[in-house]
Amino acid sequence: MIRVLFVCLGNIxxxxxxxxxxxxxxxxxxxxxxxxxxxxxTAAWHIGKTPDPRSQTAAQLRQYDLSGLSARQVEPEDFEKxxxxxxxxHENLHNLQKICPSEYQSKLSLFLSFSDMNEDExxxxxxxxxxxxxxxxxxxxxxxxxxxxxxxxxSKA
Ligand code: 4NP
Numbered sequence: 430m431i432r433v434l435f436v437c438l439g440n441i442x443x444x445x446x447x448x449x450x451x452x453x454x455x456x457x458x459x460x461x462x463x464x465x466x467x468x469x470x471t472a473a474w475h476i477g478k479t480p481d482p483r484s485q486t487a488a489q490l491r492q493y494d495l496s497g498l499s500a501r502q503v504e505p506e507d508f509e510k511x512x513x514x515x516x517x518x519h520e521n522l523h524n525l526q527k528i529c530p531s532e533y534q535s536k537l538s539l540f541l542s543f544s545d546m547n548e549d550e551x552x553x554x555x556x557x558x559x560x561x562x563x564x565x566x567x568x569x570x571x572x573x574x575x576x577x578x579x580x581x582x583x584s585k586a
Pocket of ligand 1: 444555
């Protein structure tokens with residue numbers, strides 16, 4: 430079982446999108462028995478909320494269902510529990526590095542390090558227009574496929 434945690438700031442836009450996209454990709458390839466997928470935010474503001482309606486709408490148009498997710502904050506136990514802790518941007522990564530025990534630091538990385546799109550951050554779409562949510566999906570789809578390919582070289586990703 431490979432345990433994967435996607436992390437952004439609020440856990441209502443980018444990381445739930447990554448959670449839903451990656452989950453659907455592994456479901457569609459009958460690989461979900463190999464993974465445990467979750468997402469969390471570094472901030473506490475939106476604990477208990479479902480993903481932002483703009484993220485849900487954009488995701489739904491690409492057949493991803495985010496409606497069952499609810500926001501939570503990163504907890505100290507996450508660093509032991511998860512194998513891969515994938516941050517959406519440098520600030521999230523830096524904030525994780527500050528609270529992660531030294532023996533687990535190697536679990537932390539930028540999610541887009543698995544993408545071939547030549548960008549290293551998923552930009553925060555919260556205060557922008559609809560295009561930002563499409564961009565999140567484009568980047569997250571690319572990185573999800575790259576991540577799966579790296580972990581399961583025989584997959585169709
Ligand atoms: P996320 O987006 O980190 O992708 O979930 C944000 C959500 C909420 C806020 C900022 C970013 N906020 O300032 O409340």
